[in-house]
Amino acid sequence: MISCIQIKEEYIEEAYLYAVKSKHHLSDRHSFHSGSLNDRQQKMFEGKLGEKIFKQYMIDNNIEFIEDDSHHKKADYYDFMIKKYLVDVKTRTKEYHSRTLEMVEQFENKPKDIYVSVRLYPDEHYGFIIGWIGKNDFKRINRIENQGYLDNYVFYDNELRDINKLIPLIS
Numbered sequence: 820m821i822s823c824i825q826i827k828e829e830y831i832e833e834a835y836l837y838a839v840k841s842k843h844h845l846s847d848r849h850s851f852h853s854g855s856l857n858d859r860q861q862k863m864f865e866g867k868l869g870e871k872i873f874k875q876y877m878i879d880n881n882i883e884f885i886e887d888d889s890h891h892k893k894a895d896y897y898d899f900m901i902k903k904y905l906v907d908v909k910t911r912t913k914e915y916h917s918r919t920l921e922m923v924e925q926f927e928n929k930p931k932d933i934y935v936s937v938r939l940y941p942d943e944h945y946g947f948i949i950g951w952i953g954k955n956d957f958k959r960i961n962r963i964e965n966q967g968y969l970d971n972y973v974f975y976d977n978e979l980r981d982i983n984k985l986i987p988l989i990s
Contacts, residue, residue, distance in 0.1 A: 824879075826871045826944045834867035869910025869937040870898050872946045877901070880986060897931055901989050907931040911938050911949070919952065919979065923963060923970040930954050933989075936979055950979025 838860045870886075877884050877899070885900040897905040909919050919936040932954050939946040957972050964973045 823945050823947050824872045824875050826868055826875065826946075830871035830874065831868065831944055834864055834871060837867055838864035865912050865939055865941050866908075866910045868941065868944065869939045869946065870908045872937045872939065873899065873906075873908050873935050873948065876948055876982070882986065882989070896929055901933075904932040904989055905930075906933045906935060909934060909936045910946075911936065912941050917976065919949075919974040919976075920971040921957070923972060926954075926957060926972060930957075933985070935982070936974075936976075948982045949976060951982055951985055952979055 841860075841863055874884075874886060876882075882901060884906075887896070887898050887900075889896070898908045899906040907921075909921070911919075916938075919934065921934060933951055934954075935951045936949040937946050938949055952974055956974070956978070960972075960974065960978060962973045963970050965971070
């Protein structure tokens with residue numbers, strides 16, 4: 820685990836504006852979170868803040884990247900691209916969140932090369948990177964669970980790799 824990363828005010832504003840614009844275009848089918856548009860907007864905001872934690876990590880470590888700039892009405896294909904590698908950031912917001920999940924359907928239709936798991940403290944706008952896993956690990960571990968909402972690949976923290984070991988692989 821690396822040290823905590825404080826999210827810059829400009830990144831918080833970017834995440835908030837994106838969540839507000841996109842809330843009417845979020846798919847119910849791809850949301851674990853029931854509730855109002857405002858609830859879904861909050862989850863989008865938290866997910867975008869998680870992405871900003873990883874963005875700051877890359878900036879701090881001089882990693883060149885392309886950040887997704889998909890229109891708010893369209894589903895993105897990746898969160899970041901590092902060289903030729905597509906990266907998806909998975910954000911946790913609660914202490915009891917202990918797994919990294921990826922929908923089987925999403926993985927089969929739009930696989931990424933790298934999945935980064937972050938822990939966000941949304942009220943304080945900071946967090947840290949828990950670890951990462953590569954797409955080849957999905958079939959190797961091959962753990963699929965359904966907790967009442969579609970099939971998901973499931974990874975526990977001890978199966979995630981140290982984020983600092985990612986840099987030499989992508990440099």
